[in-house]
Amino acid sequence: MVTIDEIAKLSKVSISTVSKALNGYTEISEKTRKRIIDIADELGYMPNATAQSLVRKRSNTVGVVYEVQYGLKNLFFSSVLEAFRKNIESKGYDILLLSHNTDSGLDYLRHCQSKNVDAVLVVSGGDNSDAIHKLYLSQLAVLTLDPAEKGPNSIFSDSYHSIKRSCKYLYDLGHKRIAFINGSYTNFIGRERLRAYLDFIHEKGLEPLYLAERSNEKYSYEEGYTTMKMIFEAYGLPEAVCSVSDLMAIGAINYLYNHGFSVPGDVSVIGFDDLQVCEIVTPKLTTIRQDYEAFGELACDTLLGMIEGKVRKIDPIIVDTEIIVRDSCRKRK
């Protein structure tokens, strides 16, 4: 790799002049700057990011703590990560996927400091390990997606109103026996969604059809299947089911299907997330769409803003959702 002082030699100036020229200091005369830049280009010079990082105390990389069920195979989280990636890349940042690596005594905070990342995005599915907690206590710019608890420096969808809208949609279609496939009770969004369902049921004076004792941690197909089964066995056939994730909704549909019921013929079901599977499954799934692009853009801008402004604490960012009507819900006649 070409270094700054090869350029210095060739352009017959000192390395500090080269550095300044390359970094756009105004105190360098136009002609020497031009000469230096030409030579640098010719040589294909590229600054050694490591060296810059060492002195500037900034690395132009943001760490991503990604500790999630199914890892990168989790389509929800990888969709927001993808959106985040596009945005942050366009600003010239790289993403460092931080290894967990507990056995070597590393924790995220020290890892981040060691690697000198400028900010960190926490994607942990609502888990709040000690290692993650420490990040918050540090001087780093950190933002958490779907945090375990509502709090500062977090970004998440408006779960409460989304679920209310789901329920209302189902209700307006004429359904009264609306079942609910819940998510995790140990994280914020899971509890919010349940609360919304319960509030809705209460407001309309309907019978709640859900499993109060069962927390579904993975938002997975299997959990949806099993939950549907348990609901069916406990309450009989609902008219509609509101699910907290698409995968769970599909699990529920398959349970229903395997037991001779038709969706949306016999029961309507609505999902949450709007993963790509919604389009390829039969029937196509009506769902609440989380705005992945908005997540990515807001997370990016917020983090960069925090870096620039040296801000370390911001209010929660709440992202709007949208209902996507497809084929899995139908009017009750």
Added chain:
Amino acid sequence: MVTIDEIAKLSKVSISTVSKALNGYTEISEKTRKRIIDIADELGYMPNATAQSLVRKRSNTVGVVYEVQYGLKNLFFSSVLEAFRKNIESKGYDILLLSHNTDSGLDYLRHCQSKNVDAVLVVSGGDNSDAIHKLYLSQLAVLTLDPAEKGPNSIFSDSYHSIKRSCKYLYDLGHKRIAFINGSYTNFIGRERLRAYLDFIHEKGLEPLYLAERSNEKYSYEEGYTTMKMIFEAYGLPEAVCSVSDLMAIGAINYLYNHGFSVPGDVSVIGFDDLQVCEIVTPKLTTIRQDYEAFGELACDTLLGMIEGKVRKIDPIIVDTEIIVRDSCRKRK
């Protein structure tokens, strides 16, 4: 962050002694080493990776060039990336997702050099941009997943035998009119799969049912749907279809379904990849499973081996596949 010379001060030795003690040099007496290590632990010392990187010319991070249709949302690529991640992390490496960032004049090679990555994994879906090509010409340890052309430093599934097995499976089930949903003709695996199909058809003296002029670049649901439609319109209903990806297989199934045919009742279809969707779709998809774990492990071990051994050129790594029988194929009666 604690630095090496705070430790030096506290333990009343020089910084080089501290460095050596911490790095396991044997020339340090047991007692001073212990003292130093105790103090370091107490202070929660963690080496500044940037500084180490600068002098050691190694960063313990591997770059990932990830330039793929649908980005991280592409379940095939993100599945292998996930497997790779687990392996590489367990060896104490981080993954740097390299930004593309062409407009700022960056190219991957210089980017990698600048960030001082130890190796790079190229995941580009068979595209062979100039930027990627340059990586090969460099001194970096690089490995490409599913390269555009068969060549050194690459890793991919045994497409040829896999598709032959698919076809044979269908054939043994009694199907003679076997259609083929092809992938891209511009990359290696796409051509291999076609070649396998054609060879099989030829060997058995069957009629080829496929689209010679249509290259499907994305291996997507939509392409599968459309291709199935075109095949149907050109040749009528096949008895079975062999698809080059799961998503395309599902697209084909849905086309068939929408046109009143049953899978596997009227036609059997087999996919390729074994994505998680195979399990949640109706009927569950019979497919060829690519061994994601093997990809991850081999890619990791190979790259690290190349780093250690200063090897820069290795033979292609071919990964075995496995047929997963589910519900989308049936014996012809």
Added chain:
DNA sequence: TTGAAAGCGCTAACAG
């Protein structure tokens, strides 16, 4: 407008 020099935190000869 330019250059000398110190230093970021660490490693690795080389001396002692």
Added chain:
DNA sequence: CTGTTAGCGCTTTCAA
């Protein structure tokens, strides 16, 4: 066995 010293490639006072 321990310490001195010279860097790694770059930025940034400060002086010229």
